[in-house]
Amino acid sequence: MIITxxxxxxxxxxxxxxxxxxxxxxxxxxxxxxxxxxxxxTFMKLITGQLKPSKGTIHVxxxxxxxxxxxxxxxxxxxxxxxxxxxxxxLEWVAVLVRLNGVGETRANEMASRALEMVDLTSxxxxxxxxxxxxxxxxxxxxxxLAHEPELLILDEPLAGMDPIARRRTIRMIKEWGxxxxxxxVSSHILHEIESMTSNILLINQGRILAEGNVxxxxxxxxxxxxxxxxxADETRALARALLVEDHVISLKFETDALVVQxxxxxxxxxxxxxxxxxxxxxxxxxxxxxxxxxxAVFKYLVK
Amino acid sequence: MVTTTAARTAFFPSALRIFDLSLxxxxxxxxxxxxxxxxxxxxxxxxxxxxxxxxxxxxxPEINGARLGGPALFGLMIWGLYIRxxxxxxxMFYGTSLIADxxxxxxxxxxFVRPIPRGSVIFGKYLAYVVCTALLIxxxxxxxxxLVVPIGGGSVGAEFPALAADLALLALGIAAYGALFxxxxxxxxxxLVIGLVFVFGWEPGVLLFPGYLxxxxxxxxxxxxxxxxxxxxSAVSMLMQVxxxxxxxxxxxxxxxxxxxxxxxxxxxxxxxxxxVLEQ
Amino acid sequence: xxxxxxGYRRYGGERAPHGRAWAVIASAGVRTMLRKRAFLGxxxxxxxxxxxxxxxxxxxxxxxxxxxxxxTPEMFRDFLTQQNVFVFFIAVYAGSGLxxxxxxxxxxxxxxxxxxxxxxxxxGKLAVLLxxxxxxxxxxxxxxxIVQVMFAGNFTFFVDNIFLFPAITLSAFxxxxxVSVTMLALSSLSRSSRYVGVLxxxxxxxxxxxxxxxxxxxxxxxxxxxxxxxxxxxxxAFIFRMRxxxxxxxxxxxxxxxxxxxxxxxxxxxxxxxxxxxx
Numbered sequence: 001m002i003i004t005x006x007x008x009x010x011x012x013x014x015x016x017x018x019x020x021x022x023x024x025x026x027x028x029x030x031x032x033x034x035x036x037x038x039x040x041x042t043f044m045k046l047i048t049g050q051l052k053p054s055k056g057t058i059h060v061x062x063x064x065x066x067x068x069x070x071x072x073x074x075x076x077x078x079x080x081x082x083x084x085x086x087x088x089x090x091l092e093w094v095a096v097l098v099r100l101n102g103v104g105e106t107r108a109n110e111m112a113s114r115a116l117e118m119v120d121l122t123s124x125x126x127x128x129x130x131x132x133x134x135x136x137x138x139x140x141x142x143x144x145x146l147a148h149e150p151e152l153l154i155l156d157e158p159l160a161g162m163d164p165i166a167r168r169r170t171i172r173m174i175k176e177w178g179x180x181x182x183x184x185x186v187s188s189h190i191l192h193e194i195e196s197m198t199s200n201i202l203l204i205n206q207g208r209i210l211a212e213g214n215v216x217x218x219x220x221x222x223x224x225x226x227x228x229x230x231x232x233a234d235e236t237r238a239l240a241r242a243l244l245v246e247d248h249v250i251s252l253k254f255e256t257d258a259l260v261v262q263x264x265x266x267x268x269x270x271x272x273x274x275x276x277x278x279x280x281x282x283x284x285x286x287x288x289x290x291x292x293x294x295x296x297a298v299f300k301y302l303v304k
Numbered sequence: 305m306v307t308t309t310a311a312r313t314a315f316f317p318s319a320l321r322i323f324d325l326s327l328x329x330x331x332x333x334x335x336x337x338x339x340x341x342x343x344x345x346x347x348x349x350x351x352x353x354x355x356x357x358x359x360x361x362x363x364x365p366e367i368n369g370a371r372l373g374g375p376a377l378f379g380l381m382i383w384g385l386y387i388r389x390x391x392x393x394x395x396m397f398y399g400t401s402l403i404a405d406x407x408x409x410x411x412x413x414x415x416f417v418r419p420i421p422r423g424s425v426i427f428g429k430y431l432a433y434v435v436c437t438a439l440l441i442x443x444x445x446x447x448x449x450x451l452v453v454p455i456g457g458g459s460v461g462a463e464f465p466a467l468a469a470d471l472a473l474l475a476l477g478i479a480a481y482g483a484l485f486x487x488x489x490x491x492x493x494x495x496l497v498i499g500l501v502f503v504f505g506w507e508p509g510v511l512l513f514p515g516y517l518x519x520x521x522x523x524x525x526x527x528x529x530x531x532x533x534x535x536x537x538s539a540v541s542m543l544m545q546v547x548x549x550x551x552x553x554x555x556x557x558x559x560x561x562x563x564x565x566x567x568x569x570x571x572x573x574x575x576x577x578x579x580x581v582l583e584q
Numbered sequence: 585x586x587x588x589x590x591g592y593r594r595y596g597g598e599r600a601p602h603g604r605a606w607a608v609i610a611s612a613g614v615r616t617m618l619r620k621r622a623f624l625g626x627x628x629x630x631x632x633x634x635x636x637x638x639x640x641x642x643x644x645x646x647x648x649x650x651x652x653x654x655x656t657p658e659m660f661r662d663f664l665t666q667q668n669v670f671v672f673f674i675a676v677y678a679g680s681g682l683x684x685x686x687x688x689x690x691x692x693x694x695x696x697x698x699x700x701x702x703x704x705x706x707x708g709k710l711a712v713l714l715x716x717x718x719x720x721x722x723x724x725x726x727x728x729x730i731v732q733v734m735f736a737g738n739f740t741f742f743v744d745n746i747f748l749f750p751a752i753t754l755s756a757f758x759x760x761x762x763v764s765v766t767m768l769a770l771s772s773l774s775r776s777s778r779y780v781g782v783l784x785x786x787x788x789x790x791x792x793x794x795x796x797x798x799x800x801x802x803x804x805x806x807x808x809x810x811x812x813x814x815x816x817x818x819x820x821a822f823i824f825r826m827r828x829x830x831x832x833x834x835x836x837x838x839x840x841x842x843x844x845x846x847x848x849x850x851x852x853x854x855x856x857x858x859x860x861x862x863x
Contacts (some may be wrong), residue, residue, distance in 0.1 A: 100321055380800050
């Protein structure tokens with residue numbers, strides 16, 4: 001496990017940031033998902049050793065992280081805040097931070113240049129950071145996190161402020177990083193961002209972990225929650241009559257050109273629907289979609 | 305993949321790297337304008353006095369039939385401007401900002417997630433402060449020396465040991481005040497108020513009275529190293545003369561070194577142990 | 585049954601006339617400072633000399649053996665001078681971050697995107713500091729005057745020294761306006777309130793130190809115009825019809841203070857802008 005948290009709590013005066021969190025993060029790409037104020041940044045700060053747990057212990061790459069600077073050779077962190085040494089150029093800034101890893105000046109410049117190339121900032125390397133756009137600032141932050149090629153990248157809202165092209169490029173880079181055998185923990189409150197990077201997620205809200213694992217597994221675990229399916233068909237009323245006799249159908253609702261079915265057993269439902277479509281007795285079925293098999297639905301249900 | 309050693313990067317090499325980073329920032333920042341003004345004002349004043357002496361020698365006052373000589377004037381400026389104001393204020397200004405600036409700017413994160421001891425961050429910045437301040441203040445003292453000492457027939461060569469003593473004294477003062485306020489800045493939330501109370505309230509007040517309290521100041525030990533006579537004009541200075549207990553040079557150097565090393569150690573320890581919660 | 589629109593609606597009520605925005609900024613600033621316990625403690629501490637003086641006035645009025653403590657116009661001038669320490673700390677505490685914090689948070693753009701003029705923004709911020717500084721200078725001094733009348737049981741002292749009320753008012757206002765405008769100008773120069781505090785301490789103490797050296801060299805206290813606090817002292821002495829501490833003519837001191845205010849106004853005009861271009 002790359003990160004282990006054991007009954008970790010963190011409070012700021014009277015305010016609880018994290019509440020008795022116990023989890024293990026396995027190698028690969030893990031998404032940390034939660035709304036604003038859920039405790040994502042607190043968790044990020046704890047696993048990067050900026051804060052000490054009020055209770056419990058945290059181990060990163062098998063070692064305690066608090067007051068263990070040697071571990072930062074293997075760790076790269078891209079924080080959420082938008083702050084830099086504005087009067088330095090992008091290259092200077094990344095190089096000077098790489099040098100703090102014990103690297104000589106020439107090598108640091110090379111590593112910094114390579115990192116800037118990875119985030120597509122080579123053309124702006126000689127420009128002062130104060131003149132960078134929001135997206136460029138976000139990318140230079142990524143560059144300093146990965147310049148020293150860490151085993152574990154921790155990214156706090158890395159896509160904030162990026163344009164769609166930069167966003168796609170960054171997501172692709174994160175996925176490549178994961179395929180190359182490195183681990184990434186990435187936080188966001190934007191659901192489809194996390195979905196596009198990984199299916200391995202941690203859901204957090206109000207300082208507590210709601211669920212962890214594969215998004216589909218999490219969905220499966222919520223077996224009491226009915227599964228909603230949208231069926232677009234010509235003969236929605238006939239279809240409804242046919243499905244009403246099935247005991248796993250909980251409710252039916254009519255929308256424009258569509259039938260919305262809630263079922264307790266999606267497998268059984270899909271099998272029945274397939275049979276109806278194959279027979280052609282109730283007219284053509286144009287589209288079958290399920291809004292439930294994604295993070296938004298899972299999250300909404302869990303925080304209800 | 306580049307393999308970097310997973311061993312902890314040692315304290316002093318890390319501090320030197322932070323020193324490299326911080327020195328450039330300090331020297332070329334807008335705040336250096338403040339430093340330059342503070343360093344330049346005594347030079348300007350010395351220039352004006354020298355000009356007045358050249359143009360109208362009789363303009364300078366006589367005390368008991370003797371005109372105030374260059375060396376005495378120089379001593380007065382060292383005491384009145386550098387020791388009582390410039391060095392403590394710069395120490396307070398830069399010392400309290402060593403870590404606080406990085407926290408306010410939210411750039412401290414980048415330094416604390418590097419494989420370097422946290423204490424080396426403040427130590428490196430402290431070294432940069434000492435070098436930056438010394439580079440600006442000490443040359444200004446030398447310029448003032450060459451402008452002022454020749455007034456009234458003073459000898460630049462004969463007074464050179466006093467200049468060397470002054471430079472060493474000011475360097476020690478820069479180091480001691482910087483370390484002390486570095487610790488205050490690392491430890492408390494509002495270091496400026498404490499700094500102002502200490503420099504403009506505690507030190508001048510406590511030095512007036514006899515007893516052991518004055519040993520809880522930096523100025524007391526700096527006094528022991530001043531090679532010049534203190535001015536005896538105002539009631540405050542006369543009071544200070546009455547209650548003056550000047551420590552020996554050895555005690556002063558030892559105490560200043562102890563204050564410097566002790567304060568910077570405490571500052572490093574405070575930074576190692578403290579959590580810095582950045583404003584969102 | 586008519587269905588009411590639940591969507592967004594423009595505000596159709598009364599709006600305050602233009603030019604009142606400064607009061608909103610001022611009241612928000614005052615309330616923010618009053619929420620800080622340490623600052624409230626400082627304000628309370630600043631009133632301690634008032635209580636000492638009030639006891640002095642009471643004793644003089646009611647105890648024959650304490651008649652030597654009877655109030656004089658000089659007592660009121662000295663009271664205002666003693667409050668300088670608190671004026672300094674309140675100016676640093678409440679004033680150093682007034683504009684600096686807004687610059688740090690990029691809030692100037694937000695302020696100036698509202699229907700208010702830059703001068704309203706500046707006046708609003710100035711008013712925050714003025715309120716607190718007057719609260720520890722003019723208010724306690726006037727209350728002392730009232731206390732004197734109350735304990736004496738007659739208006740004799742007040743009538744004999746009828747100039748005291750305008751003197752206290754003028755002196756307190758000159759001091760607080762000069763300090764406030766200067767602090768505000770310095771606050772607009774930086775994004776760090778700490779830096780501003782040191783700059784302000786520099787203005788006060790460094791100018792005093794420079795005067796000290798000039799005096800030692802020339803033995804002429806006419807150089808006191810160099811010192812910010814000495815100029816205030818000279819003007820104060822003139823207002824209270826007292827013998828001034830220095831040889832500088834009071835019009836020169838007043839001119840220097842006016843120049844400081846003018847320079848501060850120029851700085852504020854240049855620095856209070858919505859955008860800052862980084863080359």
